[in-house]
Amino acid sequence: MNTDHQGIKVKRVTSRKRSRDGLRSHLTPAKKRTGSPEEPEGGHAVLMMEEKLEGDCSDQEDLFGDYDSILGDRAFLAKLEEVEFGMGCDNRVASDPGFDGAPHSPEDGYMALRTGDSKDCSSADVVSSLRDTFMDELPSSQLAFQQELLKKGAWSTNSSASPQTGDATGRTTRGRPTSRNRKDERDAEAQAKSSVTDRLKSAMRENATVSSLGVSTSAARKEAALTKEISAAMEAREAGPAGIDLGPFYGLPSKVKELISKQRGIKDLYDWQKTCLTLESVQQRRNLIYSLPTSGGKTLVAEILILRELLCRSMNALLILPYISLVQEKVRGLASLGLELDFLVEEYAGSKGRFPPVKRRKKKSLFVATIEKGHSLVNSLVEAGRLQGLGLVVVDELHMLGEGKRGALLEMTLAKVLYVSSSTQIIGMSATLSNTEDLQKFLKADNFTSDFRPVQLMEYVKVRDTIYEIHPKEEECFNFSRVLNFKYSSSMQKVDPDHIIALVAEVIPAHSCLVFCPSKKNCENVADMICKYLKKGFLKHREEEKARLLQELRESGAGALCPVLCRTVPFGLAYHHGGLTGEERRLLEEAYSAGTLCLLTCTSTLAAGINLPARRVILRSPYVATDFLKRSQYKQMVGRAGRAGIDSLGESILILQEKDRLSVSPAVLWSHWVSFVSCSSASPALRSQAKQLLSSPLESCYSHLMDANGQGIHSLILSLVGLKITRTLEQIRDFVSGTLLGVQQSHSCQEKSLWEIVQDSVEFLRHKGLISVSTDCENNTVLLVTNLGRATYKGSIDLTYCDVLYRDLSKGLDGLMLSSLLHLVYLVTPYDLVSQCKPDWMVYFRQLTSMTATELKMASVLGVPESFVARKAAGQSVRKPADPEVVGRLYLALVLLSMLKETDLWAVADRFRLTRGFVQSLLSSASAFCSCVLHFTEELGELWAYKALLTELMRRLTYCVKAELIPLMEVAGVQEARAKQLHGAGYKTLCHLANADPSLLVQTVPNLSKRQANQIVASAKMLLMEKAESLQEEVNELLSLPADLPSS
Ligand SMILES: Nc1ncnc2c1ncn2[C@@H]1O[C@H](COP(=O)(O)OP(=O)(O)OP(=O)(O)O)[C@@H](O)[C@H]1O
């Protein structure tokens, strides 16, 4: 790789030039600033919901689905229509850590808180028209703020930074005296010739500078030089063949280095990062697996490789992350990088994402996807014959391959990429990999490992009041460290026999602490218990911020606040688990990251889900629910200890009780524990148990394609046939031999050969009516997918439910009740969630009594008569039992209907006696399943009538808020409460947000930090740009000459 950057021709920057001239925006109407009147995300749902919706964070569950996001912004489309049809070519353009001996109440003062030529008028019109009308509605608060700045002369220091003024022609001039108007006119003409893309881009870039009022001349010069460099690099890329180095920073322009430094505060790469990026395998684009301890900085390496793919090779890239929340966080975090470096960041999570993605000629996209959406995306690219356009697939947390149905899905995705597109590079990273050889063989990948950790981690265990230090690499790995020093009253000793309070009081509030608990309930209890004994002095620490947090929590719940949080937040404590709403989680996570909260009690999912490090991590017991901790889980949890750049060390303390020794199962190999048992006063029986543990294999990552009687392999083969990747049994066998299952066959399926597995699976699919056998013109036996089979794999419907779903939908056609949404909602209520929720018969009965006669009739036709529920509610025996699946599904449908009617999560959760987290999960699962059902029906002509109905229902389920908030909630990470605030402050459309001034947002939107404001604006700009680019591509497609046009 050329890292010297010798070959780059530096050219003068023209249209791409960024300026640092303060508060300007091509899209922001000058009149608003000057007062001039002239100016303007199936079946696979089952994959994980089944497993642990109750025990873990709800956002780990992601279902299949498609959501056409353009349809989401009606204002934008309406505007374009208007432009297209009517408007022609109009040119308008730490205090005292400790605890009290006695419990007390914490109430003090907290009452809870293209075509591109000049003939193409439409492009220019689109922009100017957007500019005119959308901007007429700029928030008055922004206007006031900018006028205030004008008065203060904030713009007078830099003439180019002055606001727009209007001229007599009605065109806008930007920050220049009238004598310069001719130049401006020429500029305007040139601009009118440019494509929507370029104009939007330049507008966005200028907007991106709004927060840079105080930039120094030298900084501006430096910035200009960097901008030149990137423009030159871009031009070099456009002129030359793909795959060339664009600059000195690992093939990238030094602009990238500057951006990483500016946006993340990372000035230099760690040595291992440098080594990894210069590996021969990386240079030659071979597949790579790299593993390092938690917090090792793996993400940055992946991001640099992604940027190389997007910028140097001009190829799209896919980043697969395990949770929706992580996808949203990444989309938010990368938006500003995308705007600066001219690529798109597209979100594929929940019900968001387009299949196949829009084909873009110029801009390249980074698709950030969950495991489920990543799979659907790859399928859609295979079907469209576009997989080769995907240059790179990066999988974070690669060990997920070994986790149940989601692992099977990830395996299918990677196996398809490997088989169909040999030019697509695959990179996988993880902190907890053991059998890397198997994974290397599967992915045909090189391996890089290092045990680098930026902050040293000290591991301890505590038994009774003694703390032992762990030295994992030493023979005698447990060394006595100290006896815990605490003064407990006898009542305290009873309440807190594990001395959690003493352990946390050693670090908080000056440092942060995470306490992992085995269950959700335990999280709440532990947080409550700690608060009862903390000194009142804790209340004074960051008092105002905590009061604000409580207020925000209350607002997010439309006035409702969890009583536990109400008690704990004033002490700087909170719990964190799947029972919280997404918004509550976000607020608590941000407060913890900012130091407002110093302690979180949490379930194991926090370890894998979010980057929330702590000085001290306490494992309250070696269990997750009732299962003994796996070594990889332990590693993930303790790995949270030690904040890079903040703490000089991190420490973990595992609390063990005598009884835990007996619970250690042979399946668990936990060398620390084993060594500890052998070195302490263990009985001979325990010692032999320890020996057995020592000889057990380490937890490895195994294929899950054969789970549940081969559900994974059946789904895989159905899609292989459907997508025409393979047509014969032999081809299928070859494909399967390249999967992780093929690599691990001797472990995962000893009793059958791969050939037998394939034959059985094909027989299963044939029997189910999903595939058929035929002969081709050469008399070879070939497999074909049936209509039901195609609908099943396209809708990502779990094979368990595909026939039930077809039956339900067909039945629905005979008598669909449309006077209420209940019947439709019932049809899209996920089957797999029924087992997660037992009906409360009294609540059920009350719901039935408030139903209309038509609804009651529908319920009865479905198989849930009122009399049945009445008898159940009265505790009487039922003579004619109803199908529990149908009964449970209708109950969940009632919950969903209530949510659609009221949009009040708390009230609905309360009425149905469910946790608000569950209700929210149900809603997001239903919206994702609705999109699966929509795809399913689209493939089956007899079900055509559902399309229009389900499209609208999906939209309602996805947002479940007042219609006015929907455009705002499309922006990654903007949730209901924030959308309400933004709407209240006058930011009503995506365009408002994309053009907002982050500084002003901070001033007018309560409790919004500058970082959050920047991210919201950058994400909105990215989304707006993505929509505009998509429309431009559609225009190009429509106007292009068909290659197969008959000619004379
Ligand atoms: N070269 C660097 N210098 C300073 N900080 C860095 C550097 N590289 C990464 N970091 C920071 O270190 C922190 C942890 O990095 P990252 O999230 O990539 O860890 P990870 O290896 O992916 O860990 P995990 O396995 O927990 O996901 C982040 O805050 C990141 O910004």
Ligand SMILES: [Mg+2]
């Ligand atoms: Mg990571």
